[in-house]
Amino acid sequence: MSFVAVALKCVDLRPDVDPLAGTVRHDSRAAGFSLADAAALEWALRLGEAWQLPVTAITAGPPGAESVLRDAAAFGAGRLVRVPADAGAPSEAIARALGRRLDGAAVVCCGDYSADRGSGSVPAFLAHQLEAAQALGLTGLAPEAPGGLVAQRRLDGGRRERLRVTAPAVISVEPGAGRLRRAPLSGLVASRQALIETAATDGAARNGPAEHRRVHVLRTAPYRPRPRTLPPPSGRSPRDRLLALTRALSERTPPRVLKATPDEAADELIRYLKDHGYLG
DSSP, X not given: OOEEEEEEOOEESSOEEOTTTOOEEOOGGGEEOOHHHHHHHHHHHHHXXXXXXOEEEEEESXXXXXXXXXXXXXXXXXXXXXXXXXXXXXXXXHHHHHHTTOXXXXXXXXXXXXXXXXOOOHHHHHHHHHTOEEEEEEEEEEEOSTTEEEEEEEOGGGOEEEEEEESSEEEEEOGGGOOOOOOOHHHHHHHTTOXXXXXXXXXXXXXXXXXXXXXXXXXXXOOOOOOOOOOOOOOSSHHHHHHHHHTTTSOOOOOOOOOOOHHHHHHHHHHHHHHTTSOO
């Protein structure tokens, strides 16, 4: 392990659409990285601090994409690399170009999807190029010993899955996985003069042996609804508070058996959930 990397993509965060022609107009002044990339940058900085490793920020694109690298330098990224690439290059080509400059990275952090096309396929292609483990769509991370971390990701049906990931690995995080820290004034000033390496696009990635590069599932839990937040019971004595909590003396709607068609039963369930505050 030599460094932690974060892959950023420069996109137009506020594109303008012509109401008549339907064409999209871009403004370079609104360029930046998405919230998912911001979370990836934050976790790259946290992993670098936890493992005492330098952080490299890398992007693929035209010279205008260097703005996201300077932003990353303001937050603490030490090395900045831009790989020349066309703005509309396919994900596999972008991953191939980035992979040639990420040999030796312990973990490569990515956003789970970009703010333009939003395919979310670059991290998977990048893991293939580096022959590294991949854990995509993460909602939380916890670093362990250098080279190891425990991650959580979202599954279908509201379930969650905990994974143990061993370096080298490529991870992608959702926007809510981490909130990017505030850049210090000294970092903002220094980022204007930060050195940005322009990498060549030739050459091939060098990969070591791939054994032990696995992701282990620690636990998969069934869906569990979030508990409702209720106000504390009112009353001066414990008995009064217990009665208020259990509603033992209050009038309640008795349970009833409803014989109806599936459509009528669904309407009745929705009406019940709305009456009791479960649905807005």
